[in-house]
Amino acid sequence: MTDLSMPQTQTRSQSNTSKIALRWLLYILLGLFALYYLMPLFVMLTTSLKSLEEIRTGSLISLPREVSFDAWKTAWSGACTGIQCEGLRPYFWNSVLIAVPAVFLSTLIGALNGYVVAQWRFKGANIIFSLMLFGCFIPFQVVLLPMARLLGMMGIAGTIPGLIFVHVIYGLGFTTLFFRNYYVTIPAELTKAARVDGAGFMRIFWSIFLPLSLPIIVVTVIWQFTQIWNDFLFGVSFSQAGTQPVTVALNNIVNSTTGVKEYNVDMAAAIIAGLPTLFVYVVAGKYFIRGLTAGSVKG
Amino acid sequence: EPQAEVLHWWTSGGEAKSVAVLQEEFASNGGTWTDMPVAGGGGDAAMTALRARVLAGNAPTAVQLKGPAIQEWYEEGVLADISSVAEAEGWAEVLPASIAGHMMCEGTWCAAPVNVHRIDWIWANADILAANDIEMPSTWEEFNAAAEKLQAAGVIPLAHGGQSWQDATVFEAVALGLGGPEFYQKALVDLDPEALTSDTMIQVFDQMRTMRGYVDENFSGRDWNLATAMVMNGEAAFQIMGDWAKGEFLAAGKKPGEDFLCASTPGDGYLYNVDSFAMFEVEGDDNRAGQELLAKLIVAPNFQEVFNLNKGSIPARTDVALDAFDICAKISAEDMGSTSAGGSLLPSYAHGMALRGSQAGAITDVVTAHFNSDMSSADAVQQLADAVANSY
Amino acid sequence: MSEWLENHLPKVVLAPSFIAVLIFVYGFIGWTAWVSLTRSKLLPKYEIHGFIQYERLFDSPRWDTAINNLYIFGALFIVIAMVLGLLLAILLDQKIRVEGAIRTIYLYPMALSMIVTGTAWKWILNPGLGIESMVQGWGFPNFEFDWLVNPDYAIYTIVLAAIWQSSGFVMALFLAGLRSVDGEIIKAAQVDGIPTWRIYTAIIIPSMAPIFLSAFIVLAHLAIKSFDLVIALTGGGPGYATDLPATYMYAMAFSRGDIGQAASSAMIMMLVVFAIVVPYLYSELRAKND
Amino acid sequence: MAPILDINKLYKNYGPVEILKDINISIEPGDFLVLVGPSGCGKSTLLNCIAGLEEITDGTLAIGGKDMTHVSPKDRDIAMVFQSYALYPTMSVAKNITFGMKVRGVDQATMDAKLRDVASLLQIEPLLHRRPSQLSGGQRQRVAMGRALVRDPKLFLFDEPLSNLDAKLRVEMRTEIKKLHQTLDASIVYVTHDQIEAMTLATKIVVLKGGIVQQIGTPAEIYNNPANLFVADFMGSPAMNLIPAQASNNGSGTQISIARESGETLVLNDARNLSLPQDVILGLRPEDIAEAGFRAGAGVQEAECMVDMVEPAGADTYVVSELGGKQVTARLHAETSAQAGKTLNLAFDMSKVSYFAKETGERLN
Amino acid sequence: MAPILDINKLYKNYGPVEILKDINISIEPGDFLVLVGPSGCGKSTLLNCIAGLEEITDGTLAIGGKDMTHVSPKDRDIAMVFQSYALYPTMSVAKNITFGMKVRGVDQATMDAKLRDVASLLQIEPLLHRRPSQLSGGQRQRVAMGRALVRDPKLFLFDEPLSNLDAKLRVEMRTEIKKLHQTLDASIVYVTHDQIEAMTLATKIVVLKGGIVQQIGTPAEIYNNPANLFVADFMGSPAMNLIPAQASNNGSGTQISIARESGETLVLNDARNLSLPQDVILGLRPEDIAEAGFRAGAGVQEAECMVDMVEPAGADTYVVSELGGKQVTARLHAETSAQAGKTLNLAFDMSKVSYFAKETGERLN
């Protein structure tokens, strides 16, 4: 642990005043940055609590004169996302159906891949790993059209399994990277001991490596969940009626070219659509840093 | 049993309710409607989804498409022929010729029109005009004079949102007004290089530069409806925007002719933007039956009336009674009739009615670059010609 | 048979992912390369027409702007996000009482999609609605902050919002890095009489080189892929002043129906990615091999 | 002369936990003080307190006669060598050594001269341009020492500087540190949990346990007269044999009876006239038990014992036998004929015996 | 009886690098074979080859008479204890021990019985429900042993099982391993780079250097008759004194001259009639140099030497003196009066001397 804050003692009296002043400065600085980060959220929140009337007349970033939760209700269950006006609610479930299996699968496969690359090195494993890693950097717009073609050929175009498939494929680069960097820090002796004990490849993975992986699983799940939940491009391209994820619905609420814009509903919808990811960050945030510390940053 | 999956980008508020009308009619005729809305970017996102669907081999039954894009898709060999419906319903008789032209692909019918938006509208705050003793301008000189006056009075003359399609909207209105329908046709529909580099085009850009001066400092990136709100609130006097702006006024409880005024932009002609549904080649009798039923219902008078009342536009067919419509719509319908006869009923380039995407995009790039910098009009004209040549 | 399987299981496990990557990454890159040599418009066509799309691309002033913007945006975004992330990490490392809460505040932008937050940023940065009018309202009528609407500065607002979104993540990376520096080294430096700031600049920060590399890669890939951000915040405007290659490509492919052009721009983008990623991979895997 | 280090009633808590309790230590210039004790007993914490890296909770601390209780580490005129060496990983060896001087604004010429001196003293001249990662353990250790030496401080602090080295290197470096101490006549506080290191290096040893000082003394005092069972057991390898026994004073000396597995009691006589309680723990080091005939002297007594195990260890052979329910180790010469399972006549040097109270563990004689 | 382990012409390469060269080792049931050698000499690699964790490049390997060259680890009937213990971090101690049995499908009752046996043997019953992270170093070591013991294999492999422990614990655990070996009569291959461990535990030692076997023999053979300079230097602590000298045969024995800093040459006589070249390296262990008067015998010769340093180490005191340009260490008893800077009469036991060729380093006598 690096704690540089500890003994900056000169002589007691002198140190105390300058130390206190420094601390104050530190907290003020941190607070200012916190404002910077919170500002957009603040704007979104206040706007969602205003009436449309107030938004048309007043400043967009002032506090609401009168707090109203109507926009939230509309966004959740009343806003039109097409001819249905049921708000985000029906789409939320689609997103869950897509995100949960996709996160689970990409994490699991990433873990297996990382396990192989880090602990069962064979000739060419590193090259395969580099090739996979490069997949992280491919701009997704490039793959839309050929992917659509392939999904069609595979018969899963427009379905939830199709979307899961796409997210798993393009999540593999990062999940493999995370797990690989974590597993290289685990001593090879552990694998050896288990092999002498008679355990095989899968047994070692299930019984020994997977239980060890909590920190990195947290990092990977946070990362993947954020990516998949927030994805719009794949969601809009590879879904059809009935399988559209919440981001597409949100987009349908927010983005209207020639219709009347209800900013308060837009903002409420935006916050609602972001709640699961926000929740994950707030709850698992501290494990996130811990997981990063536990090895994944070293690569 | 007729079935239809409909891809469109009418997702919010009034738009959605308007489509819902169609869905209800479709359902009451025994059809099953599957809704596939994708909003965003004036249909860009929907087009992205459409491409993916077509490549995947499961194209939607009907897709909101318009202008030359219909013919482009036809050339890809993915559109269905609905001539039987069109002929049975006699579309050719009830649609203005130029609009009907957009619905035809190599002599067959491949799309059904929903409405006609007029683009070259100018909206004004009635109180401000009255207070400053200004009439709705009928030439661009008048407009400029009015603007100077308003500016002196501390009112923003023109409410504008600095998004490239809004810039293009103003541009085409100015081009039509200053150059006249013939010039517009040559320059922005036929892409005649002479017209594009003509002095008239230089004047058009000069006028754009002048109007840049009438716009407030903060226009960039502003949504069109916020600009409309400026007119409503009395911050600004005019806005040049298609007839959907009316919806915003009405939603805020404003009355046409009393609180706000509508008029065509200075000059002759009529720029239209026709929303339509193109029918894609699909498998199965159910789907084909749905397709035909849908086409029939879209053009039928009932839907045309109800939909357009909601949407703020006017029916594409000319035989719908306009009693229920407001004054602005009536003006629009009347003008459509007269310009259609006079040959000055023209497709809007800014809204993708006149040109293919790459060509329209190339022009917009120049227009918006000019409007947002201090490029000279001569340079702009030169760039315009180059961009068009490069866009093939 | 089972013996064979047991011995080859690692390869068998890796194989599906490997094949998937071959098809879905490299196959698709190859597909794009092919299409970039055709005159594909609305839908891909496969008849080769030479390098015409690249010629058009390099003739286009908009592409010039997009590439220039990528340089400006990429450089500023990466440098500032790293510096800010590092600074925040160092500040947070000073035994802060409410570290957990502050960390979450800094980190949460990563959780929200830009489709959403872009609108909020648009208002905040809009001179008539946001900060400028607010500060002027406080009695500083000369205060100006109109980058968003100024074509020469608009790209910097993209930088600002991008930093807002990503610097928290970089902060987390650096914080994790700081936490894994050997505490004895710092004690040694304290005894050596080295002032705190020099301990950071001369000892801790240089020893975090691998983390700088990781952060750089993550940021570079965000910069190259930046898309939502631009669409939501400026839509590429004023004019096309804030276009980036990713938005250019999207516009070509999906709003203009010019897929050949989009493919050629995609290939150029991929070359840029390649130039960044390959040296990284090379150094990374060589270091791990010994 | 004033003591170079004077620790007075020092307490150190981490939150509610008392880590160090009432520490009083004072050393003279030139002393080599070794802190020993089991892991977690607070050795590093005490060293950190001396260095000023940890605030102390109570008490005072003076270095070179000046109160330093609240002075920051850099102004204490100390140098410290860490267990992990804590070399600055990105700097060359030369920069590692000179960095502190550079920060303090020493001029280049002086810096170069000092670097040269220290490098030649430690024989690391050929390494000056390498990075720490390119050095072996022993070389790193030397560089860490160099960084400390170049400061020329009043007091050196070493925190287990050898524990990361392998057995052979550890012995070599131990000798070098000893030589350095003699050459420089430096004052040193040195932490280890290796009691051999403590014995060979120290002029003064402090044995710590659970944050409490158990005994302070010279190596010989600690080795020969451990203050309690803990110290007796901790210092020396193999450890002192601690055998439960019954004591009774028979006028001319003390008679000691030790139970044996075989049933037969072993009776030994201590010529010293001690007043002991009945139940005692008898402490005798392995080297004070020899093969009969190889040790003579007033206190030596012989007895037949069953050999349980024979452990030849090169120079010596260790023989283990059961006495008083304990495994008792004797150190015999390498050529012994002892065999496991056979009996052997062992000579006990009773003049070297320590006695401890059974309950408190305190030394009795 | 067939040898329990038979290694024949084993080679191991990593890519182009030869790590092990022409290894031939064979041990009998009940043998305790210790592999020693400096870091990186290939000890772990050899052990991994025996375990089947690394494919061998050439040669054959048989365990219990059966060829195992290409058999997978789990079928070799071996158990292995690792330097880092390699305990499964997420499993309790009990699960750690029984994991192997569970994998092999042993039934619950047998498993419980075996667990109980091993736990009581190693005295870790109270720890069975803890996680490895809640154990001390010594306890972890015991659990790692438990995991191996429960298998009851033909052959145990230990890879530096004690090197992570502190000095004191190391000595204790060493004794326990020795006892276990005797109790179970197990066959063991044991890797260490600590030569004291090697000497105390082994029935047979293999000294490795750079992947090549230097010497195979009993501890006594290796200690007393090292085959070359490397072995002589490596085995024994403090190391054997290796002193450059001039030899000449004078008919009735060998005369040895050693240069000294003082200029005066030290001349010693070896009664053995050896034919040596002129330039030799003379090897003599510290314990074979005593204070005059404390060592008698035919080969003992005395000489006055200048004492450079005195290192008391509890049971013994080491004295360092310069001879033939080398620091020569003598092991004296603890009560010696030797003082640095004074002269001392030392007794050299010439009957114990080893001679090595100056160029090749091979043993000459």
Ligand SMILES: Nc1ncnc2c1ncn2[C@@H]1O[C@H](COP(=O)(O)OP(=O)(O)OP(=O)(O)O)[C@@H](O)[C@H]1O
């Ligand atoms: N920052 C801290 N907060 C709370 N407790 C601490 C802290 N640092 C150390 N301790 C505790 O103080 C005790 C003494 O620790 P210290 O590091 O001084 O032991 P040590 O004698 O140096 O042990 P070792 O030989 O293992 O290095 C330990 O029980 C440890 O858990």
Ligand SMILES: Nc1ncnc2c1ncn2[C@@H]1O[C@H](COP(=O)(O)OP(=O)(O)OP(=O)(O)O)[C@@H](O)[C@H]1O
């Ligand atoms: N996988 C590998 N690839 C290449 N070289 C290796 C590999 N593993 C070990 N080596 C090399 O083989 C040599 C022997 O290594 P090994 O681990 O057997 O040494 P060791 O004797 O066990 O050392 P230590 O005492 O440090 O454990 C070393 O030089 C090492 O660098």
Ligand SMILES: [Mg+2]
């Ligand atoms: Mg410590």
Ligand SMILES: [Mg+2]
């Ligand atoms: Mg090893």
